Amino acid sequence: MDNLNYCTDCKGNTEVILDHTTGDSICSQCGLVLEDHFIDERSEWRTFADNDDDEDPNRVGAASDPLLTCGNLSTIVSYKTSGGGGGAKSEGMGINWRTHSLINPDRALTKGFEAIASMADGLSIVQPVKIRANEIYKNVVEQKSCKGRNLNVILAACLFIACRESKSPRTLKEICSVADRVSRKELNRTIETIKKHLEIGTGTLHASELVRRFCSHLGMKNQAMKAVQEAVENSEEIDIRRNPKSILAAIIYIVAQLSNEKIPLRDIAMVAEVAEETIKKAYRDIHPHASRLIPNWYAKEEDIHKLCQPSICGAKQSNIKQISVSAQA
Secondary structure (H helix, E strand, C coil), X not given: CEXXXXXXXXXXXXXXXXXXXXXXXXXXXXXXXXXXXXXXXXXXXXXXXXXXXXXXXXXXCCCCCCCCCCCCCCCCCCCECCCCCECCCCCCCCCCHHHHHHHCCCHHHHHHXXXXXXXXXHCCCCHHHHHHHHHXXXXXXXXXXXXXXXXXXXXXXXXXXXXXXXXXXXXXXXXXXXXXXXXXXXXXXXXXXXXXXXXXXXXXXXXXXXXXXHHHHCCCCHHHHHHHHHHHHHHCXXXXXXXXXXXXXXXXXXXXXXXXXXXXXXXXXXHXXXXXXXXXXXHHHHXXXXXXXXXXXXXXXXXXXXXXXXHHHHHHHHHHHHXXXXXXX
């Protein structure tokens, strides 16, 4: 494991080698030992050679977790009968499994952390956000702020808040899709409860925070994605009283019309989790300001003026429906 550090002999930042055998931090240029007694916090492999089973005797434990009392270390006793078979408890030996929670006081937290990690992996959420969600969950458990609520809802709410804090938000629908039997209404209530008791302020959701993820799901190119980003930032200077996701969806629709690759409105509605009719209403509000929103380097003024008029667009949609109905008749 290499990193950069300041060396007093080289008089500058040099590449430092961490010797995990001796615990020394060594300068790769002059060999000076910059720091000793380095603590390796990674998982540690151990060999249990006296294991009678045919299984691999090598074991590895999880890396230490500062949020846990025991640092994620615990001891579990394996019972064996006099004949060498496993699974049976001999008289006078072993422990009472009802007291296992006393041996491992972090059992509840560990299970919660594992569930949060599973949900985060389903949404491709990065490690720092998982750690923050674990911190929020630990505070909830210690303060008993959500006593009596469903555990899955609490864990999902912690992950939602952590995502909002890290400026990589996920929608309620996305969180519910990876949480087991959690409704959006119940999740929203739990989120507000946690924010109130822990005094957490997640701020207002901005459409700019969703641009990269939505555009990536739609397969938009980098130039179009950059144009959407600038247009969303410009829209903050205009009083458009619409939901951030609706505004973003309408801007994506406008940029898609100005590009060579046309994206169907239904695809935008599916990714943004906004109804097509809602996008049309937001489009009508944004259309008069399109020349101020779309950057000049992406589209010319005359091309922007040629955009589909909101009334014409709605008429086209209604005509399509009428044709399909008459065809079925």
